[in-house]
Amino acid sequence: MRLVQLSRHNIAFPSPEGALREPNGLLALGGDLSPARLLMAYQRGIFPWFSPGDPILWWSPDPRAVLLPAEFHLSRSMKRFHAKSPYRVTLNHAFGEVIEGCASDRHEGTWITHDIVTAYHRLHELGHAHSIEVWENDELVGGMYGVAQGTLFCGESMFSRAVNASKTALLVFCQQFALSGGQLVDCQVLNEHTASLGAVEISRRHYLEKLDAMRLQKLPQNFWVPRTLFVPQL
Numbered sequence: 686m687r688l689v690q691l692s693r694h695n696i697a698f699p700s701p702e703g704a705l706r707e708p709n710g711l712l713a714l715g716g717d718l719s720p721a722r723l724l725m726a727y728q729r730g731i732f733p734w735f736s737p738g739d740p741i742l743w744w745s746p747d748p749r750a751v752l753l754p755a756e757f758h759l760s761r762s763m764k765r766f767h768a769k770s771p772y773r774v775t776l777n778h779a780f781g782e783v784i785e786g787c788a789s790d791r792h793e794g795t796w797i798t799h800d801i802v803t804a805y806h807r808l809h810e811l812g813h814a815h816s817i818e819v820w821e822n823d824e825l826v827g828g829m830y831g832v833a834q835g836t837l838f839c840g841e842s843m844f845s846r847a848v849n850a851s852k853t854a855l856l857v858f859c860q861q862f863a864l865s866g867g868q869l870v871d872c873q874v875l876n877e878h879t880a881s882l883g884a885v886e887i888s889r890r891h892y893l894e895k896l897d898a899m900r901l902q903k904l905p906q907n908f909w910v911p912r913t914l915f916v917p918q919l
Contacts, residue, residue, distance in 0.1 A: 696721050754867050775911070805830065837867075
């Protein structure tokens with residue numbers, strides 16, 4: 686296993702099975718963040734993640750963290766909160782504000798560089814990247830964004846400026862995604878937060894098998910049309 690240097694003139698990636706064991710999943714460096722390369726990466730179970738000043742790094746970890754949308758873990762406290770939630774949740778109403786919110790988050794923002802923001806804006810404009818927004822009155826208080834691959838959604842980042850805002854984004858999205866035939870949310874690497882919401886680890890090979898099947902399946906044609914997903918009960 687060795688780290689592969691990508692060409693800026695060829696969007697091909699090496700097999701994810703060749704990724705390093707340490708650091709876990711590091712596969713390649715270099716290339717660019719063009720829409721064509723990013724889409725090729727997601728189709729092969731690969732994603733970019735790098736710090737400012739570093740070359741572009743491409744990852745495919747083993748194991749992979751995933752969440753079955755129908756099995757989102759709703760704690761008792763979150764269930765009580767959501768029953769009286771003050772939040773309105775929308776889809777694809779403010780992609781730019783969401784990714785900027787993630788970029789300004791002190792935990793997530795270290796890797797969401799200007800180049801990443803620009804690249805995912807392009808994917809959004811092409812209909813591949815999507816955002817879920819959480820509003821309190823007319824103020825954006827949380828959200829998440831990611832890349833669609835058929836009935837699989839590759840979650841990239843989320844942010845929260847108010848209690849349970851990011852959890853609300855994921856909860857409402859999972860409910861709507863599952864109802865429309867969505868089968869899996871990719872969480873990339875398991876952490877305490879995603880594990881508490883029901884995410885589990887599966888092998889990279891198992892993830893790639895699911896990805897190959899799900900990316901060719903389709904959600905209803907209007908699923909990603911900008912709309913309201915949830916309104917608070919008055």
